[in-house]
Structures are given as structure tokens and as C-alpha cells.
Amino acid sequence: MTQLTPPNHSPNLNKNSSNSFPLGNFLPVFWLSIVVVLLVSTAFIFNRGLQIETNLLSLLPSFKEEILLQKSAERFSNQVSRRLFFLVGNKSEKDSRSAALKLAGKFKKSEYFNSVQAEVKNRQLKAWYEFYFPYRHQIIAAEIRNLLNQEDASEQLLLRLQKLLYSPLPLYSAQILKDDPLLFFPSFLASLPKPPGKLEVIDGMLTARESGMSYILVNVKLSDDPFKISHQLQISRYIKQVVEAVESEIYGTRILSSGVFRYAAAGTAEAQREVSSIGLGSLIGILVLMLLTFRSPRQIIVAFLPIVVGIFAAFTVSSVVFPKLHLLTLVFGASLIGVSIDYAFHYLVKHRMSTDDWNGWAGLNAVYSAVTMGLITSILGYAGFYLTPFPVLQQIAVFSSVGLLAAYGTVVCWFPVLMKNPPKYASQPLTMLPVYWFLRLFSNLPRQSFMTAGLLLVGVGCVLNLMSVQYNDDIRALENLSPELKTEEEKIRKLIGGLDISRFIVVRGETVEELLQLQEKATLLLKKYAKTNILTSGDRQIYFQSLAPFLVSRKTQTENLSLSRMVFIDETETIAQGLADLGFEDDIGKRLIEEVSQPEQYFTASQWLESPVSEPLRHLWLGQIDSEYVSLIMLSNGHDPEAVKSLFRLLPGVEYINQLERFTALFKLYREETTRFVALAYVIVFIFLLWKYHFRKAVIILVPPALATLLTFSVLTFSGQSLNIFNIVSALLILGIGVDYTIFFAESKNGAEETGLAIMLSALTTLLSFGLLFLSQTPALATVGLTITLGIGFAFVLSPLARTR
């Protein structure tokens, strides 16, 4: 170790140079005022109500034609995501009914839900009669329309009636015969699509019977956004408690539940579990490491101060610049700000290795240029994102740049004051030992030309390997669904016949009437398709939910009415005689004609929406969005996306939306854009280094992080991992951190081991905080963890290459 210089001989650390740093007296106060302003504005922002965007859709660049679809999807998911289903099962139907009522009764008392439904209202049928009956000749079922269109329409209608009347089945609609002798209205009701699944109304409750169990459906609507994290845990705990109480009160009861909320809550719970286990692990590791090095808690607090100030500043400034911060901005931005721990360590190690003649400002002088260069390169690297058209990347650029700047300011302005006193311990820190070994290993390496050739070879090898890189942008890779949740979901889907909430059809028109007509056309196409096709997941028919049969366009209403009018008037004699033969009153034919001859009266979309009959289907009506009217058609799970999509190729205004596909495409777009900007970041940093240093040094500074990144991705590819946006963002982190390491070394002149220690501390803390992520159950987080572990590991190992001798 002879060639290593003792650390305490820096000439400019003499005690009297309190003004050795320009503005040394002014900076701490200046920074304090800035931090106070920041804290006050943060308080203001929190007070105003923190608005964090969690919707992945808002990651989309704002292309014009996308806006409507985006708004439609948003409106829809707002409605659907609040719904929760409970299936209360018991072997005895009586018990499951009383358990369902008990569950609903308890939920009704809670403020978390604004609608709890266990019973299907009896007045429903009456409402249907009241709303639709007057229009029975305008809303004709296909069955009757076919008869009306035939040559012998009246005979056909009479034959149909005869069969119904003479059938051994009781005629449920006997009372309406007086006003609807040809039974148009029951035919309309019968033609309406039935709900999918095994649910049926039994004694006023939606019941499904399966393998000896009876399940009762309880429908619940959350009064709040299911993604609102603050209440999530409370609500899910409350639900669990109520469910368990009911299950134990009524023997043999088993309650299944489903809904977006369950996923959201499970995700949050999982994240919290991981944060607490992984987070605790890394926290302990970092504390141990720092205590070993600095032997004082003071340094630990000081080291994290810049990050805290940085995040506050980043948050405040970004909140002012952008109307709504995205969750991803916070996650990525905060990790990028984490780079600033490098600056703190650099300074603190300087302090730790000094002697009694320590002067805070002189210490700063010694690390100032390295830290400043590190900051500039990182900001240059991150700021490039601002130029992309993607809102969240822009947010990340602003967030991380501001954060880094503030963290840097904290180090420069406050550290000399916070670390005014010389270190208490003169002995070398324990953690110095591995640094010595490490540096020694490096200086024993073969000659430089040899090294260069070797590294070049490794680089080329990596690039070749990376030719076979696999990308996977499927958003489902981000999910971490417990198998338990999945089986429960599958079971519920079987019982109640789930509809796909991520793939649906958007119909839009300039006017309501245009929308209704388009909706009818689309529904007709779907009906035809459903007749001949089954679901990929089984032998069930494709089910779809459309407003078309319920909300009939004015055009169709007119057509239907004139068709009935024509037949009734043309064939009055036959119909009247036929009805009389069956025993109807003699004036029945005359009344029928009077009925259809009345001036037309249509029902409109708004009348329908106001009526209780629309209640179960209102979620399909999105209403006016911008200048257009929009509705949805939902499909059952397990349909073939390509086939359904191709149905509407020739029907402009009807679009099949595959949210999963859209997200995947979106993630791909982001990944590609980010990759381009990582490359650009390297170029910008290189240009800056060229301006500051000569060519060879600039190359030497940039090669280690670049090589570390290549190696990392190469290892990932080689081990069969596919990459996504998160890996690419990690690459940016590797650049930011890696360049700090090499610059510190390049600027270190004769304090190599101090620098080495600072870098090792930074690398280890980064590994402990990010690297441990690869223990995460969420696949996406695990890959980020792995990428950063490898990347920072390589960057650290390669960083002494930049050392100047």
C-alpha cells in the first residue's frame, strides 16, 4: 500500500480559510431562505389537496384523435372501477339469502359505499311496462318484424298468437292481451339479451346455483375512487372484517368478491409489504454501512438531507409547472434524485478522512469541481427528456433536474456549516479496507493498451449479444396477481359471466340519432358474428352488452311503426276476424288500427336515461364528449380481439378498443423514445466533457458507465430476460451514477482512496436501496432491481479506469 498517499495532507484544508470559498458566509443563509420558501409552498400544495395521477392512460402523448377515446375510456373506467361484487354462497339457499341480506345490511351502514344492492326491485317490471308499452309498435322484436315483412303477415301473426295461447305454458301476459292482442310487447321483452352467466332472479334476489351451492349476488358501489390509496387499506380491512363476521355467523357461508378495488387494494397491500420488508432490509444495511464508516449518527442524517430537500424542491417546482403529477414521475424522479447521495458521500468522506485542521469550506473546495461536474452531467442527461412529446417524460426531466439541483445546493451551501467540526475519530474507517484492496487490484492490472483492447473486445461482444435483445412491453408483466385472487375471479366470472373491461367497442356520432343508428348497425354485425362464433375460453357463446335493443333509434322506431301500420291497415279484415275467432272482443281490430294510426311519438335518449329501466345499462352511455356523443358496447371475456376488431373495418365511428394493446403499444413507444434519449444523453454528456476535458479523458470518463450498461443489458439478454421501459430508465440511472463515479475519480488527483471510499459507499447504498428490489414479487420491479444491481456493480468496478495517475 505504499503508493497510496495518506489522506490527511491536502494543503488547502487549513483552519483559517473560512473564506476560502467565495460567498462562504452568505450561502448558508441564502439556502435556508430557499428551503423555507420550498417548505411553505409544499405545505400550500398539500393543503390545496394533493392530486396525483395514477391513470396509465395519461401517459399518452396528446395526439388529437386519441383524446376522445382516452376520455371515453376514462369516463367508463370511472364508472366501472367503483363496482364491487359479492357472491354469498351456502349449501342452503335460505341461509345464503339471509347471509346476503346480513352482508348488505352491514355495508349499508358504512360510509364507504354509496349503493348496496342485494335485492332486485319488484317495481322494475312495472317500470319496463310503463316505459316501453306505449311504444310497442315502434320497438318490434326481430321475430315479429320478420313476420310483418312476409306476404301473409296477418296469417303469420295470428298463427304465432294461436300457438302462444294454446300452448301448455301459462300466458304470463294475459292482462295485456286487451291492449296488445298480438303480443308485441312480450315479444320485445323476450328479445332483449339476458344477462350472461348463471344468475337468475329468484324471489327478488340474483341467484346462481352451482355444484350444490346457491350464490346470491350483492352489488356494491364505492363512494370513492378505488385507487385512492389513503382509504384503500381501511376499506379492505373493513370489508374483510364484515365478510368474516357474516361467514362465521351463518354456518357454511362462503363469500366471494371481485372488482377493480380488490386488485387495487391487493396491489397496494403487496407494495406496502414489500416496501416494509425490502425497505427495512435496505435501511438496516445502509445504516450499518454508514455507522461503520462515520461512527456517528450525525453524518447519516446529513447524508440524507440533500435527498429530502431535493425531493421537496422537485415536488414543489413540478407541481407549479405541471397541473397534475403522475405517480410514475414521483417513482422515477425520486430514484433519479437518489443520485445526489454521491455528492453527500464525497463531502462526508473528505471530512471523515481529515484531521483536526479541518475547515468546512476548504473541504468543499476540494470536492467542489467533482460534485459540480457530476451534477451538470446528470442534469444534462436527464433534461433531454424535456424535448420528448410525452408528458410524463417531461415531468420526470423537470422533477429530477430540480431535485438534483436542490440536493447539490444543500451539499454546497449547508454541509460546510453542518460539518464545521473536525471528525472525532482519527483512525481509518473500517470500510476503507476493501477500498484499498479494490484499488490495489486495479493498479496491478495489465498495461493500459492491453486493457483497452480487452475492454473493446468486451464492448463488441456485448453489442453483438444485444442484437438478440428481446423486448416485452406487455403491461400485464407489471401486475402481480396472487393465484388466490385469480381463482376467485375465475369462479365469479363463471357464475356471473364477466364482461371484459379492458377491451370494448366505442361508438360515436355527431348527433345522438347518428350514434343510435351506428350502435344498431354495430350490434347487428356483432349478433351475426356471435351466432357463428364461440369464445376462445370455452364453448359458451359470445355475449355482448349493447344499448341498441333498449335504446332504439328514431329511424328504426319510424320504420317499425310504419311497417305495423301498413300490415294492420292493409289486412284489417283478416286480423279482426282471426282475433274474433279466438274469442277477443269484437272491436279489437278497430282498436288496433286506431292505436297505430295515432301521431308518432318517439322516446328519446334523455327520456330513457331518466327512466329506471336504463339503470342496469347506464354505464354504457358516456354521453357528450367534446362535440360528439359516445356509447360503449361491452363484450364477454375470452372473445377473439382480432376477429371482433375486423368486424367494424367498414363502419367509421365504431372502434374496437383494446386497452391492453394500447398500453402495450404505449409502453413500447415510451421505451423506444427513452432509448433514443438515453443515447442522446450520452452524446450531450460527452460534448460537455469534451468542452471541459481533453478528448482522451472525456472518453475515459464515459466508457465505464457505457460499458457497465452494455454489460448489464448483455447479461440480462443472455439470461433470457426481456427488457421493457423500466430497464431503459434504469440505464439512465446507471449513466447518472456511473459518470459521477468516474468524474470523482478523474477529479480526485491524489485522494484516490477517499474518492474510492465515497464511491463505494454510494454504490453500496444504491445497491441496498435499488438492488434489493430484485427480491420483489412484482416482476417489473424485480427486473429494475436486477438491472440496477448489475449496472451499478459494473459501473463501480470499472470506475477506477477514469483515475488519473
Added chain:
Amino acid sequence: MRVVFIVFFVVMFISVARSVFATENVFDHPITEKALPQGLTELSRKFGEFQSMRSDFVQTKKISVLKFPLITKGGFLYASDYGVSWKIMTPFEAEIVITSAGYFERKNGEMLTETPASAKPQILRYLNTFLLLFSGKFDELGQFFSLSFLQNGNDWYIGLTPRGELAKVIQNIQLSGSVPARVKKLSIKEVNGDFTKIKFYDTAYSTKSLTESEQKLFQ
């Protein structure tokens, strides 16, 4: 045609009236115990011995809106493994098949779906009841109906009073016959006063499975 109806009506009226006057009301004898009474269990067992039942029927249906009752005549076939084939001969010809899958019209050898399994639950419940009655599975009917049972010499009467949803439409159903398991009459009373009565004649029972041509009726 009309004359035939009237003749039928008169015939039916007389026979219906006679049977009504002659019998005690089965609904005065509800089954209150959990287990079926012995006579009903015995009847159920006897029903179970048969694979199929063939008969002629006359159905009289009174709908309040119509001035006179509707009378249907035809052939009836029940097979425990298949369901009911209901062949209407007068006043028009039609073939109806009732199975656990629903209510179908058979036309030119093809099944036309009239009420598929996804139809109104009440209709399905009713169809199911129809099938269960002829299979003699009275204990299963007990899930949805309050049962009554009366045995009077050689005659038996089974009364079903619906619970729940079906009770809104059907007031009660009565099946009657004579020992051992000869079904004679099925009557259905609706809540609105309408009623349907089906009388079975020339009933033949068989312990054998259906012939091939009969099986085709259900395909």
C-alpha cells in the same frame, strides 16, 4: 270448427264440473312435516318404475280476456330420460318438446328454439316443474312449492303451491290420478283467474326405453 269447439267445451265442462264436485280439496291437506308422507313416497317410487308414459290429452285453457276457453287435443309422451313431447292435433297441428334445456317447437323434423335455457327464470321453473311432476320427484318439487297430498280410496291428489317468484303468476298446480301411478289430470290455476286443465286419456306406461323413432322426437 267452431261447433267442434263448443261441443268440446260442453264435454269438458261437464267432466271438469263432475270431478270438482266429487273431490275434496287437496289444498286442505298440506304436508307440514319435513319428510314426505308414506303414500306420496310410495307414489314417487311407483312413478320412478316407469320409463315412459303415452297418452292422449285434452287441454282446456281459460283466459279471462277471451270470451271462450281454448281447447287443444293431441298426444302426449313423457320419457324420464328425455322430457315431454306435446303433439297438438286440433285446432292446428304443432309439435312441442319440453326438455331440461327449454321449450321448443319442432317443425319439419327440426327443433326451433322457442324459449331457450336463458329465458325468463319463471318459465324455466315452470317447465322444470312440468318435468318433475311426471318423473314423480316430489321431494325436489318441495324446494319451490309447498306440497299438499290427499289420498281418497284409489284416487290421489298432489297439490303444489308455489313459493317465491312463481307465486306471482301461478296460484297453484294440482296433479291427480289413481293408484298405482296413473295420471289423470293436471290443472294449473293462475293468479289472475286464468286456468289450464289437462286431462289424460288412454294412458299407457312402459318400463322400456323409447323406440328409435320416438327418440328422434327429442333431437
